Structure formats: C-alpha cells, structure tokens
Amino acid sequence: MDTRFLPKSWRVRGLELPVDADPALLADLVARELGLEAGVMRAFRLVRRSLDARRRGSDHQLRFVHQVEIALDRGFRGGRFARALRSGYVAEAPASESAIPLATHASLRGARVAVLGGGPGGLFAAWMLAHAGLEVELFERGSPVERRGRELVAFHRSRVPNPESNLLYGEGGAGTYSDGKLYTRVEDALELPILEELVACGAPGEILFDARAHVGTDKLHRVLPRLRARLEELGVRFHWNTRVEGLVVAGAAPGARVRALRTSAGETPCDALFLASGHSARDTWNS
Ligand SMILES: Cc1cc2nc3c(=O)[nH]c(=O)nc-3n(C[C@H](O)[C@H](O)[C@H](O)COP(=O)(O)OP(=O)(O)OC[C@H]3O[C@@H](n4cnc5c(N)ncnc54)[C@H](O)[C@@H]3O)c2cc1C
Missing domain, CATH: 3.30.70.2700 (Alpha-Beta Plaits)
Structure with a gap:
C-alpha cells in the first residue's frame, strides 16, 4: 500500500x-x-x-x-x-503536511542568505532556504560536533572553559547536549518534513509518530554529521569557528539592507540574514 x-x-x-x-x-x-x-x-x-x-x-x-x-x-x-x-x-487531515513549503519572498530571489547559528533553528533554516534554491552560508562560532566533543572532554579535564565552543556553542547548538525530547508536536506543516529529515539522518523511526518521542544525545551526535553532509549536498557552505561580530548595512532606515557580515574571519557579502543565535548570545545582540 x-x-x-x-x-x-x-x-x-x-x-x-x-x-x-x-x-x-x-x-x-x-x-x-x-x-x-x-x-x-x-x-x-x-x-x-x-x-x-x-x-x-x-x-x-x-x-x-x-x-x-x-x-x-x-x-x-x-x-x-x-x-x-x-x-x-x-x-x-491538514493539507500538504508532507511537503517542504518552498515559497520565499520575492525580495529573496537569487539572494545569498547568511544564517547565523548552527543550532536546530539555524540548521533547519539553512535546510529550508537551500531547498528553496537560495545560496546559503552558515556561520557558527563553535566547532563541528566531532571536534566539539573533544573540546568538551578537554574542558571536563582542565576546567578551563572555551568561550567559543562549549556545551551551548558549536554544531547542533544547545540542542546537541539536550536529550532530544520532541514533545512539542506543534502540528505545523514543517513538523513532518523535519522529523523525516532527522530519520533520514539516523534518528529512530518512532519519532515520526511517538507522542513522547526522544532522539537521545548519543544518537544526536551521529545524526548531526549526516545532516551536515546532506546540507552540503544541497549547496550549504559552513563556516565553523567563525563568530559574527556585526553587520554592514547599506542605506538608511526604513529601507536599509544588510550587505555583508563582519566576522572573526573577515567580511563576507550577503543579501539577507537569518538570525538563529539562540538564547545564550547576549554578546551577539549587544554587538
Ligand atoms: C541542558 C539542555 C537540555 C535541553 N533539552 C531539550 C530537549 O530535550 N528537547 C528540546 O526540544 N529542547 C531541549 N532544550 C532546549 C533546546 O536545546 C533549545 O530550544 C534549542 O537548542 C534552541 O535552538 P536554537 O537553534 O534556537 O539555538 P541554539 O541551540 O542555542 O543555537 C544557537 C547557535 O548560534 C551560535 N551563535 C550564537 N551567536 C553567534 C555568533 N555571534 N556567531 C556565530 N554563531 C553564533 C551558537 O554557537 C549556537 O550554536 C535543552 C536545552 C538545554 C540547555
């Protein structure tokens, strides 16, 4: 059937x-x-x-x-x-639940979109934007998950914190060291496509229907590199260990447009910015 x-x-x-x-x-x-x-x-x-x-x-x-x-x-x-x-x-049943909505605002046609943050919000924003055919670059101040794991082991041994790559910062964001409980069940059109993507990356198939679904921190660590590889196949470019420090804006309000990002690795042009800095980013909001 x-x-x-x-x-x-x-x-x-x-x-x-x-x-x-x-x-x-x-x-x-x-x-x-x-x-x-x-x-x-x-x-x-x-x-x-x-x-x-x-x-x-x-x-x-x-x-x-x-x-x-x-x-x-x-x-x-x-x-x-x-x-x-x-x-x-x-x-x-709600219509079109299994499709990724691909419509983007007309102003984004052909745009280079920068995504700030490699947590769940940033990763899935990049996923949607890339599916919609946009050029996407993702900037994450922390490390990819394999290196981040080693950095955390070093922290637990030395007790010297790394302000850029830690339990909250790095690939997967704060979500990487969460439990992966997926209890919210928001009945959003994106819920099923996102869960299907997680399953395609190695999450347990039961998360598609279990009311108290749970991925597990151990599995999240294997899911993330696969998600990264699939995003790269869609054309997403990752900039790890790169902190966004400011915006270059052209024009004056209300018509001002972001033209580039100032990052710890230099300036990068972009036409639009998706902010997914999470809740542990006071310095970013202050900059
Ligand atoms: C201990 C713990 C357990 C949790 N358990 C669960 C759970 O089981 N289920 C659940 O649904 N939620 C859980 N949560 C909450 C969940 O982790 C967050 O809701 C989720 O991570 C938010 O995603 P986000 O992408 O918005 O932000 P974040 O995950 O915080 O990601 C933001 C990313 O942006 C990066 N960033 C910030 N500023 C900059 C900058 N200037 N330049 C470049 N990069 C930047 C950070 O390094 C970070 O990687 C838990 C959280 C914690 C801390």
Whole structure:
C-alpha cells in the first residue's frame, strides 16, 4: 500500500491496541471500524502513538492509542464512515503536511542568505532556504560536533572553559547536549518534513509518530554529521569557528539592507540574514 499522502486524506483518532500487538493490525482495525471494503483505502500512515496506562476496572493492560491518516477512493462515503465523520472520530487531515513549503519572498530571489547559528533553528533554516534554491552560508562560532566533543572532554579535564565552543556553542547548538525530547508536536506543516529529515539522518523511526518521542544525545551526535553532509549536498557552505561580530548595512532606515557580515574571519557579502543565535548570545545582540 502507498504510505505517502494522497491529495485528500482523513485523520482517524483513538485507535487502541495492546502495547505488544503487531502495529500491522492497525490498517485492519481502521478498515473494520470505518466499514471500508477491501481496496478502498489507498494510503495509510501512522501519525501519532501515545501510551495509555490507565486501569479500566480490573483491566490493567497497557495500550497504545494511535492516530492514523488514510486516503480513500475519491467519493467513497460508506454509512459507518459518514457516522464517524459526524462524531468527530474521523476528520479531514491538514493539507500538504508532507511537503517542504518552498515559497520565499520575492525580495529573496537569487539572494545569498547568511544564517547565523548552527543550532536546530539555524540548521533547519539553512535546510529550508537551500531547498528553496537560495545560496546559503552558515556561520557558527563553535566547532563541528566531532571536534566539539573533544573540546568538551578537554574542558571536563582542565576546567578551563572555551568561550567559543562549549556545551551551548558549536554544531547542533544547545540542542546537541539536550536529550532530544520532541514533545512539542506543534502540528505545523514543517513538523513532518523535519522529523523525516532527522530519520533520514539516523534518528529512530518512532519519532515520526511517538507522542513522547526522544532522539537521545548519543544518537544526536551521529545524526548531526549526516545532516551536515546532506546540507552540503544541497549547496550549504559552513563556516565553523567563525563568530559574527556585526553587520554592514547599506542605506538608511526604513529601507536599509544588510550587505555583508563582519566576522572573526573577515567580511563576507550577503543579501539577507537569518538570525538563529539562540538564547545564550547576549554578546551577539549587544554587538
Ligand atoms: C541542558 C539542555 C537540555 C535541553 N533539552 C531539550 C530537549 O530535550 N528537547 C528540546 O526540544 N529542547 C531541549 N532544550 C532546549 C533546546 O536545546 C533549545 O530550544 C534549542 O537548542 C534552541 O535552538 P536554537 O537553534 O534556537 O539555538 P541554539 O541551540 O542555542 O543555537 C544557537 C547557535 O548560534 C551560535 N551563535 C550564537 N551567536 C553567534 C555568533 N555571534 N556567531 C556565530 N554563531 C553564533 C551558537 O554557537 C549556537 O550554536 C535543552 C536545552 C538545554 C540547555
């Protein structure tokens, strides 16, 4: 069965299975609950899974509660399906969830965009901008993750902090030494494409649907170099150990435009700047 989205799809909630049940049973469960004959379901995708540990009377069984998305033959309207729609058990799925939105502002056409910061914000901004066909250069004051790891080991031994590459600064930003808990689940059009990118880079496949998804710091360290390689394939150029110290601006407000970055490695021309400096960057905001 095609597991990608078809143009119109439906979200089905509240599908329960014991935790040890084969997830492959879900498609059959959906078909049974909605009265779908064989072949009507054209696509199926598990979008969310959460654990229900509540007791029901004498029943202590742990269950997973699932949400799935399905696409049906155009025009299909079985009686049970129609009732499920009315009751809210089934609802129309948000459109275009699996696509990376590529539209950019007209002023950015052909622009060289500088991204300040190599944390989750900067990396995925670079990813989107490069997918949209823009020329992207990313500036990160800290080191790539392999070197950053060695620098942290040195810090733990010597207790001499490195102000440029540390637990907060460097590839992956503060996110690298976070847990990689992905609990927010913002239902944004970008949520699924970003999670899919993380999985393509080696994150566990369950993050696509687990309500309490968790990548793990150990895995993040392997995910980041793969993400970097995929960004480089898209044309993103990385400037490691390069601190942005100021902007060269042309014109006067309100029409002023950034023309270049002043960095610890010299001046670099750019037409636009994406600021992803994180919350530990007071010196950057003050400069
Ligand atoms: C201990 C800890 C645990 C956490 N656990 C989780 C978790 O489990 N799940 C979760 O979702 N969130 C967690 N967080 C929060 C998460 O890490 C942040 O929300 C996230 O990193 C923010 O991403 P960002 O890209 O906006 O900023 P940052 O990750 O802070 O990245 C900013 C980057 O910009 C760079 N930078 C700053 N100024 C300059 C400059 N002038 N020039 C060049 N580069 C610059 C920095 O070096 C840094 O790498 C945790 C945070 C911490 C500290």
